[in-house]
Amino acid sequence: MSVKTKTPYETLGVSPKASDSEIKKAYKALAKKLHPDLNPGNTGNEERFKEISAAFNFLKDKEQRRRYDAGEIDASGQEKPEHAYYRQYSSGPQGHRYENSAGYEDLNDIFAQAFGQGAGGARGANIRMRGGDLRFHLKIGFRDAVKGAKQRVTTPDSGTLDITIPAGIRDGQTLRLAGRGQPGLNGGPPGDALVEISVASDSLFMRDGNDILLELPISIDEAVLGGNVTVPTFDGSVKLKIPVGSSSGRKMRLKGRGVKPAREKAGDQIVTLRIVLPKTPDERLKSAMKTLRTSGGYDPRADWKGNAT
């Protein structure tokens, strides 16, 4: 059974003979009523809004409308791609940034106590108002994130803001500098400065929580016979003892040499060994390996699961 679909004219409630400006007027009137962000509690309107937007976008193209009227094309496939409405973000955890709680003064003490929400940056009313928050975005180096640092940013009013980056800060974390936002009105407290930190990656080190990861190239003789290798850490270099008979991929843990945040357990530096051959193996290496092979070699796949198949 086929349901007769509405024509774009019916969707907008205009006659097929309507002028462009009549169509626009009808669309505007419906959009004002149905826009999802103006009706955040009413999900039914969203579908209707999509329909009228699609119909309007279809008809506002003069050539498209002419061909539709002439029966050359139908009105299908003209729906706009899914578009994210403001309310989808404003209802998320970051959403309260723009929110305004004017009018809840009588309940704000309860809400602030119960749910940890401040009085909010009410604008426009003649009451004591907390100043707005100022947001900053700061890109810092990998080392600064591990060890902590002091940074200075310029504020919109050309002032400066000194930021102490705590050791162990993570990519995407936000620092709150209380009282460094916009001044309050009518004796209200100032807002906060919110500094979102992004951490640059490093060419040598990687990070996993509070652990620092490092890949260490070793020679084949160091792998077989063991040895002492100097390894860089963020607290200076340390000697690492390679155990006799170490394969590529073996992980060595340097206790307490990772990230050391003030109030968390210090992480470790985890060194992954990687056997590296010279770019062109010289004669001595080749003859040593030939001797190994002719004397029977060894089977690295003795316990390998791949043998079972």
Added chain:
Amino acid sequence: MMTEKEVLSSVSGMSRSSLKICISQSWVTPAQATEGAMFDELDVARLRLIAELRRDMGVNDDAVPIILSLIDQLNAAQRRLRALDRAIGQDPDRRRSLADWLKSVTVQD
């Protein structure tokens, strides 16, 4: 995070001069970085809403902040109601007794 340039190419109906107005009027408050303003998803969705208000609904620049302010207040109110709802919890007995109590103390305006 998006730069000003990326915002202009992804929000249809937002011109450079419109974006300037949005920032100077504090309709959106992007983060400040050494490279210039940086916009997160919330900022971009808000800019898209502003663009639709001005272009599709004929809202003029005097009315934009009024509408934004009302939407912001509505969102705050809804968030508080949701928080309250979560705090009350799903226990049907508690919900019913709370409803009864509210009915008994509500003064009809």
